[in-house]
Each structure stands twice: as C-alpha cells, then as structure tokens.
Amino acid sequence: MTGPATTTTVPAADGTPLAVRTVGPTDADRTLVLAHGWALTSAYWNPVVRRVARAVPGLRVVAYDQRHHGGSGRGRSALSVDLLGTDLARVLAETAPRGRILLGGHSMGGMTLLAFAAAYPEVVESRVDGVALVSTSAGDLARDTPGLLRALRGRLGRTILRCPSLVDGARRLLPPSVPAHRDRMARLLFGHTTAPEVVRAGAAAIHHCPIRTIVEFVPALDAHDKRTALAPLAGVPVRVLVGTEDRLTPPRHARFLAEHIPGADLTVLPGRGHMLALEDPETVASTLIALAAREGGKDASLPA
Template identity: 45%
Template sequence: MARSTHVRTSDGTRLHAVVEGPDDAPLTVVLAHGWTLTHASWAAQVAALTATGAEHPVRTVTYDQRGHGRSERGAAVLSIDLLGDDLARVLAQTAPEGPVVLVGHSMGGMTVMALAASRPELFGGRVVGVLLTGTSAGGLSVPPPGRVPGLARAVRRGQGAFLAHAARHPARFERLRRLAPPTAALHRRQVRGFLFGVRPPRQAVLECARMIHDTPIEVIAAFFPAIMTHDKSRALSALSGVPVSILCGSLDKLTPVSHTRALAAALPHARVHIEAGCGHMLQTERPDVVSGRLRELVADVHPAVPRTEVGP
C-alpha cells in the first residue's frame, strides 16, 4: 500500500514523497523524476518492483522534485546541485538504513550525479546500484553530432528567451496555457512530437501532457538554465564502484543518444541499452523495457548487506 510522507530539505522546503512496499524489505529503490514531471511518471516501474510475489521484494520511494507536483518550491535559487542535496535528504528521511538503488530520469539522472559529486562516499556504501535513463552528464548547450551548430544554438537561445519572458509574465502565460489544456489535440501533438518516439501509447502522452501543464511556468523557466549549464562529468568516477545501467531512446530530442554514449565512455562497466524508435519518455513509452532493466539491476544487487546509517 502506498504511504504519503513529507521530506524537509536543508532550506526548510517540504517535498512530497510516496513509499510503497514492505518496510522490512532488504533493499530500497529511490526514483527521481525529470523536468516538468512528477513522481507519477514512475508508476509502471513501482508497480513492477512491488508486485505481489515479486522474486526480489523491495521498498520504493518516489518523490516530487521541488516546485513540481505537490512539493514546495522554496526560496532558494533552483539548481541541479540543490536537487542533489534534496536527494540526500530524501535518503536520510525515507531510507535511513540499508542498501539503496538510485534511479533517475532526465533531470532526475542529473540529480543522482549531483549527489555523487557532493557525497561520493555513499556510492559503493549505501548506494549499491544506479539506473540512469534519458539523461546527460553535461554539455546540453552544445549541438549534438549531425545538427547544424548555428541552428541548434539559435533554438536553445530561443527556448531560453521564451521561458525567461514567460517567467516575467507568469499570469499572462498561465492564461494562455488554459486555452490549450492537456486534452487539446494541439497540446498533445506538441508533447508527442517533442518527447515521444514512434507510435507511443495515447495514455502515456496524455499523462505526460497533464504533468507538464500542471508545472508552474516559473519553475519550468528557472530549471532551464540549470539544466543547460549542468556538468557533472568529473563526478562520474563516484559511480565506478557500483553496477550502473544506462538507457536512452534512439529518438530522444532532449538528451540525445550522444549523451548516453558519453556516459558509457566515462563508465565502461555500465550496461547500456538504446531503445529503437523511442523518445525521451522511455519509462512511460516503453515501460516494460525500463522495468525489465531495473529488475535486472535489483537482482544483481539484492542483498544481504549489513545495514548502516546515513546522516542528512
């Protein structure tokens, strides 16, 4: 049964979290979602891990990143490093002992890398495995191979300028948003074209559109430069001592395959899977693929590992 709880961050912000699975499970899986999404984007993976009769019983923790879903934004300047600190608090308050697998999608993957940068001692200790999907260690402002550099930079600048303008006039932008609700065909076409691949499930597109629509424009705008300037390539060595799985859709437009290949080059021991015909929302577009890879990782690390405590 799912249990809602709250996590208090270092700056006093309250994050909404959901715990599922038996409290005495020998392993906890903590899943961090991406930009403009919520903890619900992991519903299929949580169901797969906590299903009755699962071979490797686990406890799962999902949470809404600050400013998303039911979590407060707080007064601090939004950054990926701040999200890494938030994740440390989530671990300390929802999984204070026992081994943990960390899972991150997109900005959630960057959150895991930020934690690795600030708390490398956790990896290979408390953290016994990591799964990253549709994410990047940095360089998202650099045009990927095959793109026209000038055009790609112009698109990024245009996106940044649009979001900055919307953040300065949030009320006006929110009124415009209401003209194109998630159920509107135009909205769904935009979400499908930007975030999904070939023939995605209709319900997955609609649920994604709803999450994006419900995320305040100020939060979307504030995280855009944070994501563009994120660079944790030097922190990846902290992951070298734990099993790592890296997944990506072959048609991912937000974090193209080149970023997955860069992660794989930095972590040559990692298992890498590129799903053909799939976009950025791999865990909802092809949920069985992500759930299957996550179950494999859980099977690899499911323990008897001595319980140790972790502080905030």
C-alpha cells in the same frame, strides 16, 4: 504507484518540504529511490513502480517530487542540479537511513543522481547496489536543445517570469487534447512508436506543471556538468537507457555516460523518445528488477 502507498513530507536542508510517496515494507533491507525529470512529478514512475513492486515484493520503493514540482514546496534557494542532489540525500536520510539502496533517475532526475554521487561518494561506495540512468545527461545540454526550449533562455523566458499566471491562463486555453498542441508535444517528447494514449498522458503531465517552474529550471539544467565527476559510480552496477528518438537528451549523452562509467551497460531503445518510463515501462522496470536481484554489500548510515 501500487498500494498501499504512504505519503510523507521530508524537509530539505534549507527547509523546503519535499513530498514523498513510499510503497513496501517499512523494515525492508533494500530501498529503491526514484527521481523524476523536469516538469514532471513522482507520478511519472507509476507504471514502473507497479511492475517492480509486483516482481520484488520485499523491496521498499520511494518516489518523491523534486522541489518546485508536484506537491513539494518552492523554497528560496538558488536552483541548481547540485541542490537537487542535496535534496536526494535528505530523502535518503529520512526514508532509508539504513540498508541497501538502489537509485533510478529520469532526465533531470538522472542528473540529480549524478550530483548526489559526486557529493556523497562514500555513500555510493558503501550502500548503493545499482543505478539506472534513464534519458539523461552528464552535461553539455545546451548543444542539443530544441528551438522552443532554446527560446526559454532568452527574452521569452524573461517575459514569462514577469507574468507567469497570465501564461498559465493562456496554456489552459490550449490543453493537450487540442490536436496541434498534442502533436507538437509528441514530436518533442516521444518516439514515433509510442501509442497515442501514452502521448496524451505524458502531454497532460507536462501541461500541469506551472510555466514558472519550467522556465526557472532552464539555467540550472544548462549549468549542469558532471562529465568529469563520474568516478564515484565506477564500482557500482550502472544501467543507462535512451531512446533513439530522444530529442532532449539524445543518444550521444547516454553513450558518453556508458563510455565514462566503467562497467556501465547501455540500452538503446529503437523508436522511443524521451519519456521511457511511459513509452516502455516494461524495459525500465526490468532494468530495475535486475539490479534489485543482485547481491548487496556492506551497510552504512547516510549522513543527515
């Protein structure tokens, strides 16, 4: 992010501490809240935040670590995307209790936004000025899962959860700087046009996520299905972005969102993969900047 940044902790509804970073004036009348994807942290958004903060100086930007990720706590609640939507509601209640809201979500973060919208339609209607859904899906993810991730649903995943520390130790012996490992990560997460230094940075970010977190979220992502719960976004400017070479949430997921959210705009980026905020931060940032430039509507307070 761009400074000065403030780091705080927001308690989720079940008490789980959520690490939150904010940039911009505390009295801003508009706040952009960004939710990152599976196995990442709020740092994923840094290239985008820097651009947005420069272009919209009066905007407050909030990026937080999802539970079990980064500086946030693990908690004891059963994991689900709906739970992540409730976490987002708590972050909003603490960091933007009044004023207008913009939302951006990547991958699991986009699913978080969909869960939030389904659970709090009145907040979406009264306060949300725009939503950016980046490399994400409304459901039916298992159909497209690459082979390695498919294996995490079965015996491999169960084995990892029995001894995650040993697996993390083995992963440390195979850092993303090893060419073969980096190449596998590149094929899974990035498009062929992505610069090597960007691939290295993205692979390192995934590598730092504990294997237990990666495996534990697989059932929650499989169960995610908001394909019939998109109505709350019908009156909101929605921008959907996807890369042509996204292997985790392929373009069919983005097309579904664009076709089933009235007025949603779809941008397909040739040669890009799943990590759009790293691969093409200019396009992601310009999308958010354009949403921030729109006129807001009436105000309301967010329920705690």
